[in-house]
Each structure stands twice: as structure tokens, then as C-alpha cells.
Amino acid sequence: MRKIIVLTGFICMAFGVIGQKSYDYGLFLGTTQNHSSSILPIPEAGTMNFAAGGYYRYSLNERYSLRGGVIVAPNIVDATGVVKPYGMVDAFALFEFNFLPVNTKQPKKVFSPYIATGLAYVVEFEDYVIFKAKSESLINPALSELKANYWVRNIRIPFNVGVKYNITPKLTVSAEWALRKGYQKDYTLAEPIYTPLIPNWRSNFTVSVGYLVSNLCKTCPFYENERKKLK
Numbered sequence: 001m002r003k004i005i006v007l008t009g010f011i012c013m014a015f016g017v018i019g020q021k022s023y024d025y026g027l028f029l030g031t032t033q034n035h036s037s038s039i040l041p042i043p044e045a046g047t048m049n050f051a052a053g054g055y056y057r058y059s060l061n062e063r064y065s066l067r068g069g070v071i072v073a074p075n076i077v078d079a080t081g082v083v084k085p086y087g088m089v090d091a092f093a094l095f096e097f098n099f100l101p102v103n104t105k106q107p108k109k110v111f112s113p114y115i116a117t118g119l120a121y122v123v124e125f126e127d128y129v130i131f132k133a134k135s136e137s138l139i140n141p142a143l144s145e146l147k148a149n150y151w152v153r154n155i156r157i158p159f160n161v162g163v164k165y166n167i168t169p170k171l172t173v174s175a176e177w178a179l180r181k182g183y184q185k186d187y188t189l190a191e192p193i194y195t196p197l198i199p200n201w202r203s204n205f206t207v208s209v210g211y212l213v214s215n216l217c218k219t220c221p222f223y224e225n226e227r228k229k230l231k
Helices: 002-019 125-137 143-152 221-229
Strands: 022-035 049-059 064-073 088-098 111-124 155-166 171-182 201-214
Touching (some): 022 064
Antiparallel strands (some): 064 088, 088 111, 155 171
């Protein structure tokens, strides 16, 4: 039965892509913080800083959405509390799942916790400056490959959890915690090597306000019916 739910969920997504016209966009404010371990995401004390950004969300149906956006920090705080004059940019594309159906046209479907995952691309500019200076000082025939590896390693795997609430048919507020898992190489060495103990996690906490441009949200009756049978 659970396999049927999964299958019908993907079917609903496919039909949603064809017929859906529900989308919203918004702005958010929050914080960003580095983490000191590659095994467990332990926050580095003193590294929290303010961040801001925006998003665009395309709803496939009441359960599923696609969301893209950018979060920016104007500067970064290191573990000693020193504010560095280099910021951070995090561009992301996510697949979002609502645990409860969300539809602003129905008063009982205005709140839901959700999860999301996908891909993110994070550039910390202090790290980039160090890499650029080091790579330019290397006499290395494979320098182009080194640079390519640097840009690839900025890809992160995001894990997001949050809650959303439609306060009006057009306005949505949400709070979200997002964790970014990275796979870094230490480019401060003469030859880059994989170093799993250097910080390669980053988390963001944001509160957003969104504006619903269009709401023709489709339901997923097969998913809902099969879900009820399991109760």
C-alpha cells in the first residue's frame, strides 16, 4: 500500500506540472552559521551572522512545490568572533513536501509543517580569496583542473525543515531551518586533498513573508484516499 502512495504521489506531481498555475514569491531575514564537524553538524561558537534573501515557489499541488532562491550574508564571523569583510552567497533549488495540504482557498488548509531538499551552491568569499591567491602562486600545469575542482566543491546538499501559515489568501509567513552539507577540499595546501574535518556544514535560520500571485492549486485525490486507508 505504501508503494501505491509513493507511485500516485509521483503521478500527481506529473499532472501538476502540466496544469498548475499556483506560485508565490517572497523575502526573508535570518541568520547563517558555520559548523565545525563533517560527521555531526555542531555549530561553531561565535560564527552566527545576519542574512537575507528571496525565493520563488511554484506549487505543483497542495502537497508538492518547487522552490528556488538566494540567501546572502554581507560578512562572515569566524570562530574567534572577528567579523571578516567577505560575505557568503547561497543559491538553492528545492523540492518541497507539505505534511498537510495547503490551499489558501480553503480555510482548513492554511497551515503545514514541511521538509525540502535539492541542491545548493554556496560560495564563501574569504575562502575564494585564499584559494585564488594560492592557485595563482602555484606553478602547476593542472591549474585549470584545480580551479574546476574548486567550483565543483561548492555544491551542497540541503536539508530544510519549516512551518508555513497563510495569514490571508495572498500572504504567507514561514519559519525555516536549513542545513547545508558540503564536501570540501583544503585549498590552503600546495596540493588540494580531501579533508573531512574542516568546516563543511552551514546552517541558515530564516523567517519569510511571501505574496501569492496566483492560486489554482490542484489536489492529489489518489494520494489523499490511499493515505486515509492506512489510518
